[in-house]
Amino acid sequence: MKPFFLALLMAFFVFSFEDCKANSGEKKAVEMNYYISNDGNDNNSGTSVDAPWRTIGKVNSILFQPGNRILFKSGGIWNDVLIPKGSGTEGLPITIDKYGGEALPVINGGGQKNGSGTLRLNQVSYWQINNLEITNTVPAGMTYAAIGIHVSGGDISEPPILGISIKNCYVHDVNSATDGQINYHKNSGGIILDGKIYGALVQNCYIKNCAVEGLRTAGSREIPERSKDIIFDHNTLENIYGDGIVMSGVTGGSKIIYNKVYNACMNTGSQNYAGIWTIGSIKTLVAYNEVYGLKGGGNNDGMAFDADGYDEITTTDGDIFEYNYSHDNNGGFFLLMKDAKNITVRYNVSINDVGTIRGKKLFLIQNSPHTSRYVYNNVFYMKNPVEKLLWEGSSVEFKNNIFYAASSINKLSDKEITDKARFYSNSFYPLDIFSSLNWGASLQKNNRLYKNPDFKDPLLKKGCTFDQTFLPNLFYPHVNLNEIPSGYQKNCSYRK
Numbered sequence: 001m002k003p004f005f006l007a008l009l010m011a012f013f014v015f016s017f018e019d020c021k022a023n024s025g026e027k028k029a030v031e032m033n034y035y036i037s038n039d040g041n042d043n044n045s046g047t048s049v050d051a052p053w054r055t056i057g058k059v060n061s062i063l064f065q066p067g068n069r070i071l072f073k074s075g076g077i078w079n080d081v082l083i084p085k086g087s088g089t090e091g092l093p094i095t096i097d098k099y100g101g102e103a104l105p106v107i108n109g110g111g112q113k114n115g116s117g118t119l120r121l122n123q124v125s126y127w128q129i130n131n132l133e134i135t136n137t138v139p140a141g142m143t144y145a146a147i148g149i150h151v152s153g154g155d156i157s158e159p160p161i162l163g164i165s166i167k168n169c170y171v172h173d174v175n176s177a178t179d180g181q182i183n184y185h186k187n188s189g190g191i192i193l194d195g196k197i198y199g200a201l202v203q204n205c206y207i208k209n210c211a212v213e214g215l216r217t218a219g220s221r222e223i224p225e226r227s228k229d230i231i232f233d234h235n236t237l238e239n240i241y242g243d244g245i246v247m248s249g250v251t252g253g254s255k256i257i258y259n260k261v262y263n264a265c266m267n268t269g270s271q272n273y274a275g276i277w278t279i280g281s282i283k284t285l286v287a288y289n290e291v292y293g294l295k296g297g298g299n300n301d302g303m304a305f306d307a308d309g310y311d312e313i314t315t316t317d318g319d320i321f322e323y324n325y326s327h328d329n330n331g332g333f334f335l336l337m338k339d340a341k342n343i344t345v346r347y348n349v350s351i352n353d354v355g356t357i358r359g360k361k362l363f364l365i366q367n368s369p370h371t372s373r374y375v376y377n378n379v380f381y382m383k384n385p386v387e388k389l390l391w392e393g394s395s396v397e398f399k400n401n402i403f404y405a406a407s408s409i410n411k412l413s414d415k416e417i418t419d420k421a422r423f424y425s426n427s428f429y430p431l432d433i434f435s436s437l438n439w440g441a442s443l444q445k446n447n448r449l450y451k452n453p454d455f456k457d458p459l460l461k462k463g464c465t466f467d468q469t470f471l472p473n474l475f476y477p478h479v480n481l482n483e484i485p486s487g488y489q490k491n492c493s494y495r496k
Helices: 002-030 056-060
Strands: 033-036 069-073 077-079 094-099 106-108 116-122 127-130 133-136 146-152 161-167 170-175 189-194 197-203 206-211 213-217 228-233 236-240 245-251 255-257 260-262 276-282 285-287 290-292 305-307 320-322 325-327 334-336 343-346 349-351 363-365 373-376 379-382 386-388 397-399 402-405 409-411 422-424 427-429 444-446
Touching: 033 056, 106 116, 116 127, 116 133, 133 146, 146 161, 146 170, 170 189, 189 197, 189 236, 206 213, 213 236, 228 245, 305 343, 334 343
Parallel strands: 033 069, 069 094, 077 106, 094 127, 106 133, 116 146, 127 161, 133 170, 146 189, 161 197, 170 206, 189 213, 197 228, 206 236, 213 245, 228 255, 236 260, 245 276, 255 285, 260 290, 276 305, 285 320, 290 325, 305 334, 320 343, 325 349, 334 363, 343 373, 349 379, 373 397, 379 402, 386 409, 397 422, 402 427, 422 444
Antiparallel strands: 189 206
16 A cells, blocks of 8 residues: 555656646746847847847737736837737736836837827726836927827727726827817827726826826716726826816716826917816726916916816716815916816815916806706805806805905906805805805805905915815804705715
8 A cells, every 4th residue: 555655645746746837937937037128139029127128119919928027128218119919917017118217218209290299008907017117299380289198098899998097107298189289189188098997097197298188087977887996196297288177977986186286278369178077987086186286278268177068978976075275376376167067176275276368267167957056165265356256147056155355356257146146155255255256145145254364374375285284274253164064975085
């Protein structure tokens, strides 16, 4: 019996050894690194720093596998478009990153044809894009739509793409065609997420000098085909011709949080743009953002924030705008379109958001059949003369807000205010300005206060820290802005 058991034991060890070799080989394959350097050669293996590839063309020719890493040499420059192939898996994404130093690798797309993207993820899932510098400058004399980083989810009939992450990238000088030019399209600019995407994160990116858009989704607005779980977090956008950040065609789990948008809406034509806005969106959170220095934005826009919707398909439903800081925007603070419903605007500070041209208004609120639109516990400080406070203003409830006018207000609204507009327990200062407005006989209003709020610092500095200066320094005892009005639901789950 002993020889039999000895043979069985030896067979077990041989099987186990071969199995370990197989698993080791599999692990090695999925963890493969590929290196690209300006000093490389495409005939190299590409799998070590001593034998890197040279060109993006070589990268584009490879079908990458889950767990692969594509590493560009720090400080290197490539003049081409990167369109990698293959998909990762949930536990083994494919990664593009840098190696060998702190300087970002530079990829210049060159804007060589209409609709080009310098880095395009075309119907591939589970990719991580880190630490790249991306440009896509269209040659002089040409008017093309161009994109810096383009995530394309394909047609609505196709499966969604999954698990996209873009972090620590510098995207700049993407000069797409603008208003009135051939090939003008809003789905162009810095970082564009197009099509049906389930799960995407754009974080800590710097997007500068881009047209038309800064950062946006551009998927279908048909609810079954919308994207979901899209997060734009801690990004900085500067000098954007059109919209700063747009969340379009999303349903559930999406957030625009801790971003800064400066000098967007640079256009001076008739096309309308805003700082941060949502359309065809369900339950998106817009929180802890700073929007400032918007000078253009079209005839009726240039607002810091916007809950949009002009028909049933584009309806924005259930979005929350909270703890945002808006200042020095020429177009105003907030646009609320007629088909936006169940919208909450709370705990925001707006400073000097009425400019000297383009309507001179704080809000642009369209009359709506929806009454579930709430603006409460906000501070509005208006330095410049105001032509109209609300534009239309019905179908909204204002409660527990502070309105402070340092100059003058000509009228409450361009349109007649109906009993669908409700003003409860707000503070207006000074008395002589607000008491003379065209409130109308049918407007629901009570408990108005006309006492000086005595702000400790009504002109907050750029980049203020909300945890230190938002509630303690601005809110005052005459209106309890920490109190949640009756019928509202308190939601603090997003606070740091």
